[in-house]
Amino acid sequence: MRPLRNDTLLRALLRQPTEYTPIWLMRQAGRYLPEYCATRERAQDFLTLCKSPNLATEVTLQPLARYDLDAAILFSDILTIPDAMGLGLYFAPGEGPKFERPLREEWEIRDLTAPDPYDHLRYVLDAVAEIRRALDGSVPLIGFSGSPFTLACYMVEGEGSDQYLKLKTLLYSRPDLLHHILEVNTRAVTDYLNAQIESGAQAVMVFDSWGGMLTQAAYLEFSLPYIARIMAGLKRENEGRVVPRIVFTKGGGLWLEHIAGCGCDAVGLDWAIDIGEARRRVGDRVALQGNMDPAVLFGPPERVAAEARAILASFGPGPGHVFNLGHGISQFTPPQNVRVLVDTVKSESRAYHKA
Amino acid sequence: MRPLRNDTLLRALLRQPTEYTPIWLMRQAGRYLPEYCATRERAQDFLTLCKSPNLATEVTLQPLARYDLDAAILFSDILTIPDAMGLGLYFAPGEGPKFERPLREEWEIRDLTAPDPYDHLRYVLDAVAEIRRALDGSVPLIGFSGSPFTLACYMVEGEGSDQYLKLKTLLYSRPDLLHHILEVNTRAVTDYLNAQIESGAQAVMVFDSWGGMLTQAAYLEFSLPYIARIMAGLKRENEGRVVPRIVFTKGGGLWLEHIAGCGCDAVGLDWAIDIGEARRRVGDRVALQGNMDPAVLFGPPERVAAEARAILASFGPGPGHVFNLGHGISQFTPPQNVRVLVDTVKSESRAYHKA
Numbered sequence: 001m002r003p004l005r006n007d008t009l010l011r012a013l014l015r016q017p018t019e020y021t022p023i024w025l026m027r028q029a030g031r032y033l034p035e036y037c038a039t040r041e042r043a044q045d046f047l048t049l050c051k052s053p054n055l056a057t058e059v060t061l062q063p064l065a066r067y068d069l070d071a072a073i074l075f076s077d078i079l080t081i082p083d084a085m086g087l088g089l090y091f092a093p094g095e096g097p098k099f100e101r102p103l104r105e106e107w108e109i110r111d112l113t114a115p116d117p118y119d120h121l122r123y124v125l126d127a128v129a130e131i132r133r134a135l136d137g138s139v140p141l142i143g144f145s146g147s148p149f150t151l152a153c154y155m156v157e158g159e160g161s162d163q164y165l166k167l168k169t170l171l172y173s174r175p176d177l178l179h180h181i182l183e184v185n186t187r188a189v190t191d192y193l194n195a196q197i198e199s200g201a202q203a204v205m206v207f208d209s210w211g212g213m214l215t216q217a218a219y220l221e222f223s224l225p226y227i228a229r230i231m232a233g234l235k236r237e238n239e240g241r242v243v244p245r246i247v248f249t250k251g252g253g254l255w256l257e258h259i260a261g262c263g264c265d266a267v268g269l270d271w272a273i274d275i276g277e278a279r280r281r282v283g284d285r286v287a288l289q290g291n292m293d294p295a296v297l298f299g300p301p302e303r304v305a306a307e308a309r310a311i312l313a314s315f316g317p318g319p320g321h322v323f324n325l326g327h328g329i330s331q332f333t334p335p336q337n338v339r340v341l342v343d344t345v346k347s348e349s350r351a352y353h354k355a
Numbered sequence: 356m357r358p359l360r361n362d363t364l365l366r367a368l369l370r371q372p373t374e375y376t377p378i379w380l381m382r383q384a385g386r387y388l389p390e391y392c393a394t395r396e397r398a399q400d401f402l403t404l405c406k407s408p409n410l411a412t413e414v415t416l417q418p419l420a421r422y423d424l425d426a427a428i429l430f431s432d433i434l435t436i437p438d439a440m441g442l443g444l445y446f447a448p449g450e451g452p453k454f455e456r457p458l459r460e461e462w463e464i465r466d467l468t469a470p471d472p473y474d475h476l477r478y479v480l481d482a483v484a485e486i487r488r489a490l491d492g493s494v495p496l497i498g499f500s501g502s503p504f505t506l507a508c509y510m511v512e513g514e515g516s517d518q519y520l521k522l523k524t525l526l527y528s529r530p531d532l533l534h535h536i537l538e539v540n541t542r543a544v545t546d547y548l549n550a551q552i553e554s555g556a557q558a559v560m561v562f563d564s565w566g567g568m569l570t571q572a573a574y575l576e577f578s579l580p581y582i583a584r585i586m587a588g589l590k591r592e593n594e595g596r597v598v599p600r601i602v603f604t605k606g607g608g609l610w611l612e613h614i615a616g617c618g619c620d621a622v623g624l625d626w627a628i629d630i631g632e633a634r635r636r637v638g639d640r641v642a643l644q645g646n647m648d649p650a651v652l653f654g655p656p657e658r659v660a661a662e663a664r665a666i667l668a669s670f671g672p673g674p675g676h677v678f679n680l681g682h683g684i685s686q687f688t689p690p691q692n693v694r695v696l697v698d699t700v701k702s703e704s705r706a707y708h709k710a
Binding site: 163164165168171172173212214215216217251253254271272273274295298299300310332 | 518519520523524526527528567569570571572573606608609626627628629632648650651653654655658662665685687
């Protein structure tokens with residue numbers, strides 16, 4: 001394998017100088033790409049796609065063949081850990097992820113154990129290794145996991161939810177049991193991300209997709225401390241380089257200062273917050289990743305370019321910005337607008353990185 | 356009609372001294388109450404219930420018969436205005452509100468006109484008057500409307516949505532057309548709320564349920580300025596008293612300082628923000644309404660009481676707090692926990708209001 005030729009992302013995540021603002025997009029390998037849909041059709045279903053290292057590698061690389069992106073992100077599902085715990089992940093056609101055996105009884109919660117990733121999540125690690133070989137040093141590979149709290153949401157509800165009343169009922173009536181689930185999930189996520197690093201992930205990201213539905217007090221009790229423990233438990237270096245960590249709590253803009261102190265190198269931002277204000281609030285403690293509304297990509301190309309320029313200008317000069325969307329790209333996105341976005345960021349950001 | 360005997364809510368909204376922290380609950384007349392379900396069954400469907408002043412009065416008063424609440428809120432739907440504009444509101448069984456004729460074509464948007472509330476929304480004004488007579492001065496009546504932006508979301512999408520891609524596509528590709536809808540809606544909401552005030556509403560609230568899905572820049576262009584124009588256009592007094600205005604943008608915690616400057620007397624808070632931090636941010640500019648997570652009501656009574664005490668303590672001593680939930684009460688809420696909440700707030704808040 002050749003050495004990494006484009007390390008712009010890794011430097012930006014560590015707030016080191018770069019020549020331009022690197023860009024990648026959450027869910028960049030996804031249904032808005034016809035070639036992704038073709039591979040998925042061959043795989044029959046989404047889980048087979050996730051569990052086949054060959055196919056996962058194929059779709060991970062697809063957006064990089066089209067666009068001048070600065071990172072690949074492992075193609076996988078956020079719920080692989082609870083699946084490996086035995087909850088039975090499945091996807092009903094036209095619906096989101098579900099579990100055959102959600103946590104309903106106290107004994108089920110007490111029985112929960114963290115899976116050995118080298119055993120039950122081998123297929124993910126194989127995919128990481130195969131993607132690294134296929135990338136051949138072109139750009140870095142980002143590994144990821146759901147946060148302990150976000151995994152717990154799905155494990156308790158058994159599926160996605162608007163209000164997560166089962167989870168919140170547990171939180172407000174049996175916080176001890178929720179803390180037990182979170183303890184196990186924290187061990188599992190730490191082991192899982194370390195195994196991804198050992199298999200070749202060059203940066204890692206924790207997706208706290210549902211932490212934003214908590215009160216501040218509950219977020220600071222049930223989500224962030226567990227993320228902080230993961231940060232403390234991760235391998236700091238691999239292959240002679242620091243492995244940067246990104247933490248993204250969707251809807252967490254109010255708690256930015258807290259998140260910036262959790263031990264991560266970069267904080268992911270959704271689109272609700274102005275990135276310039278976010279930068280003023282975190283100072284030089286962390287890099288920032290984000291934060292264009294994915295819906296901007298439904299506007300005309302001029303508007304896409306204008307919104308990208310506005311975000312670059314709001315962040316301002318200097319290092320520490322990784323351009324991204326504020327949430328995963330929509331399956332209905334016109335692919336040609338992604339090119340406009342990537343090219344605009346790559347060219348127009350250079351002015352903000354002059355020495 | 357007797358004069359108002361409990362004006363605690365009106366004083367708190369204007370940051371005047373009170374003996375305790377007043378409390379009411381968003382959606383307090385709703386499906387968690389068996390007596391509400393009984394009335395709704397008699398009415399056949401939800402829209403008949405809304406459009407019958409007799410039945411709307413009956414359900415408005417139901418929670419006041421059970422709990423020691425400090426306000427009634429008009430029972431109505433948030434989408435009465437677009438219905439009166441001719442979009443054809445209906446409720447499919449088991450689904451949310453929908454429009455038969457959502458705005459799809461430019462000419463439909465150009466043809467939009469603000470309805471005369473005394474004509475097409477007479478049934479709402481009749482309900483306001485009848486509720487006032489039935490309350491007979493016991494507690495004040497709050498009138499309400501959706502915000503221009505939130506109404507526009509439904510008018511463009513035709514129904515509820517996760518991502519509001521139709522609305523956002525319009526916003527990013529034809530902002531001129533969205534501004535036109537918002538102009539008409541602003542006129543309509545102003546006329547509607549003024550008619551409610553003239554019919555007897557003693558405070559009014561604007562629900563900006565969907566403003567929180569915007570970027571800050573878009574919120575400050577497409578939602579808040581229109582709310583500010585409504586504030587400027589509302590009758591300030593009626594029956595010799597100031598009519599306080601509450602503005603609630605769900606998910607708007609990051610923009611609190613902006614919202615506090617829109618001309619309202621009180622800002623509604625969802626549960627994501629710590630109310631003490633919110634108070635420090637707005638200073639003495641506005642009162643605050645909120646902000647318990649409705650899911651707390653699924654915990655045991657001790658937890659409900661503890662969370663209520665924590666919110667009272669976080670706000671701290673002095674006037675300007677109206678206790679409420681951070682969102683509408685869930686239909687699955689155990690009614691006995693609502694009593695625990697109301698009684699805890701009424702008794703324990705007195706310590707924060709000593710002269």
